[in-house]
Amino acid sequence: MTRPSVTALDTLFGALADPTRRLLVERLLTNGPATATALAETTPLTRQAVLKHLQVLEAAGLMEHERCGREVRFRVTPQPLASAVAWILDTAGQWDRRLDRLRKLTS
Amino acid sequence: MTRPSVTALDTLFGALADPTRRLLVERLLTNGPATATALAETTPLTRQAVLKHLQVLEAAGLMEHERCGREVRFRVTPQPLASAVAWILDTAGQWDRRLDRLRKLTS
DNA sequence: GCTTTGTGCAACTAACTAGTTGCAGATGGT
DNA sequence: ACCATCTGCAACTAGTTAGTTGCACAAAGC
Structure with a gap:
């Protein structure tokens, strides 16, 4: 296992880790830019x-x-969230059957 | 908008934000405890x-x-990942049709 | 009993993060 | 032209995080 480099998933999960940022995303999605x-x-x-x-x-x-x-004006572009879901499903999918069912449906 | 308190999603997304930690999760899932x-x-x-x-x-x-x-010995307990997926689907689901389809399937 | 191997704890450093203040520049209204 | 308002940049602080080292303690093996 080599030392992992910083990937898009880092900044993505990192961005979602803050409650204020999640609130901002929610606000902008419901109320618009x-x-x-x-x-x-x-x-x-x-x-x-x-x-x-x-x-x-x-x-x-x-x-x-x-x-x-x-x-x-700022607007949300939620596409990257698909990568986050993809990692979770790819990783835990092998373990959790329910998530695995979902993984098949996304491909 | 009140100042948000630290929730389980914070620590969850925060934990996933580090590539080393994601690697550890993957390792433990594939190779066992x-x-x-x-x-x-x-x-x-x-x-x-x-x-x-x-x-x-x-x-x-x-x-x-x-x-x-x-x-x-450490073992992965992936259940909390469902909350992460749930937030993403609940939040962006209203925007993205593909994710929305998935949201209905998880409920 | 002694040595090996694995864990637990504490102190410390370097880097990053969240948030602030202060001020300068740009744009729009009248 | 002038004033109000919005943005942009920089410096600074306090707290957190990733990682280290050093050492003490516990459990197995011989």
Whole structure:
């Protein structure tokens, strides 16, 4: 076993490990795209703190930003979540029959 | 949006965020239970480093250890992974049809 | 009983993370 | 042109994490 390199799964699971970030994802999915400033207003955190979280999510491939005039709107791009599910199913699938059934359905 | 508290999902996703830990999970799933010492031999890391990783995994509910004489054997308990998949499906399921299909099958 | 092998605990370092503040620059409204 | 508002960047702090070393303790084997 060689020392593993940092992969997309690292940053992906790492991004999901923070409850604030998961909340941001949920918010943006249900309410649609928003700016860091707007999101920060619904939060005890600073705009910068929220922005950093959004950037972490973006680095994980879960976000995308678009400039509109002086605003920067963030939107969720959930595709990478499929990789996370894939790892779980591939790994634990050999163990758990129920998950294994699901794995077959995704391929 | 109140400041979110630390939940099981935090430690779970956090545990999965490290490539070494994912490797340990894979190893133990395919090769069966093993001790920290044995696992460390297949790794550039120290026994203590490996042990810490195993303890992180155990805190996330993904491991269980059992004492056998002077050895301590670790085994994977993958049940919590279902929560991770559940969050992903519940959250992104409303967005992605393919994941949504899966969500219905798990309920 | 002695040696080997495996575990447990503690202290320590280096690097990273979450969050802050402060300020400068850009854009839009009037 | 001016003011309000939104973004961008940088510096800084406090806490956490990954990993190490060193040593003491426990269990097997001979």
